[in-house]
Amino acid sequence: MKVLVQGVKTPLIYPDYLSNERDMKVLLEGVKMAVALGESAAFQRYNSTLYRAPYPGCGSFEHGTDQYWACAIRQLTTSLHHQVGTCRMGPPEDPATVVDTQLRVLGVQGLRVADCSIIPLIPASHTMAPAYMIGEKVAKIIKQEWGK
Structure with missing residues (x-):
């Protein structure tokens, strides 16, 4: 892709x-x-x-x-337009990495990616449930960072 x-x-x-x-x-x-x-x-x-x-x-x-x-x-052949895997999560030393494990975009302060683009493999189901889980996870991460 x-x-x-x-x-x-x-x-x-x-x-x-x-x-x-x-x-x-x-x-x-x-x-x-x-x-x-x-x-x-x-x-x-x-x-x-x-x-x-x-x-x-x-x-x-x-x-x-x-x-x-x-x-x-x-x-x-067509798509349902639920692309995944366009923002690789990984270690900062990997040149293909876009976000770290806290969903922060490397090299851009104050920006996170919290959508299905961080999913490495296409799920066998609709992407809505994983999108909700990612949203909940990033909300937890942000709350922890801000001490709430």
């Missing part, structure tokens, strides 16, 4: 989805499993049929081929 910030503009985030060949293979296998499930006897009892209209931009590929599904995956 790349985050580019220029001046006061909104940061541009380039997540590089499907840049790893393995990601496409995994999704392609998932599509094939879903298609096979739809063609199974259990689903056929309910007249399950695959919608065969081509996805925009994929009409040049034969429907059902790996090339077709790869194109469809590229067209349909």
Whole structure:
């Protein structure tokens, strides 16, 4: 993932989805499993049929081929915009570190990061609960620092 910030503009985030060949293979296998499930006897009892209209931009590929599904995956893959891991927490001697264990931004006095950007790995759930926990943790840290 790349985050580019220029001046006061909104940061541009380039997540590089499907840049790893393995990601496409995994999704392609998932599509094939879903298609096979739809063609199974259990689903056929309910007249399950695959919608065969081509996805925009994929009409040049034969429907059902790996090339077709790869194109469809590229067209349909999106994010829920819950980015995590853009502000690494770590030791000050690590050049990739953005915040310390007290969530203070290194090199900037009086600034902390207390959001999901400090989470190192994408959670398997919605990010709301971890965001609340981070908020509660930083509130505790700040209260302790101010002696309250």
